[in-house]
Amino acid sequence: MLVKQIVRCGKSRSIVKLESGLSFPLYSSELNKFDTKEGEDLSDGSLEIIMTQILPSRCIKRAMNLLQKKSFAEGELVRKLSEGGYPEEVIDKAVEYVRSYGYIDDVRYASDYIRYHSSQGHGRNRIRAELMQKGISDADFEKAWSETEELGLIEDSSDAIRKLLEKKHFSPDMDPSERNKIAAFIMRRGYSPEDIFRQMKEYND
Secondary structure (H helix, E strand, C coil), rough: EEEEEEECCCCEEEEEECCCCCCEEEEEHHHCCCCCCCCCCCCCCHHHHHHHHHHHHHHHHHHHHHHCCCCHHHHHHHHHHHCCCHHHHHHHHHHHHHHCCCCCCHHHHHHHHHHHHHCCCCCHHHHHHHHHHHCCCCCHHHHHHHHHHHHCCCCCCCHHHHHHEEEEEEECCCCCHHHHHHHHHHCCCCCCHHHHHHHHHHHCC
């Protein structure tokens, strides 16, 4: 397999790019061990050792180190490992390994995220959008939201909106432009316009 390019990305680490499109990280000592040079062939035997022995264990270790520092959604962890130059098939094995031991669980991650951010006054729409950006699927979000709601760990949206109205010193007879500013502020928190204006209408009650 022809080595197309070797890109240095640290003091002792490089990304090896093969003509086939496959790329992977190796340390300087490993480049020497497998006699890896630009414009020369990497033997099939060497490539097999790299892909089946060296990279999987290293990628798993990297995943474990990341998860020891903080929780990750699966999509976030995949992105982090991709940034390290690991090929997709190696990342898949590492993710499967940590998932099998319960180190990543998108529903659990979403539930924790929902509990914390709803307690900070963030609404469903905002929390959902933020979790989607982290790679949480819509199905996992819905499951996490339902489970968290059933446990009574999410404040009722009407109560949350009323608290925000109080915080912004809302008054039903205030200038329409000020009302709209307050409504926009609460919308950015993730609450629907319908719920916001209903609470504004019912505020005196």
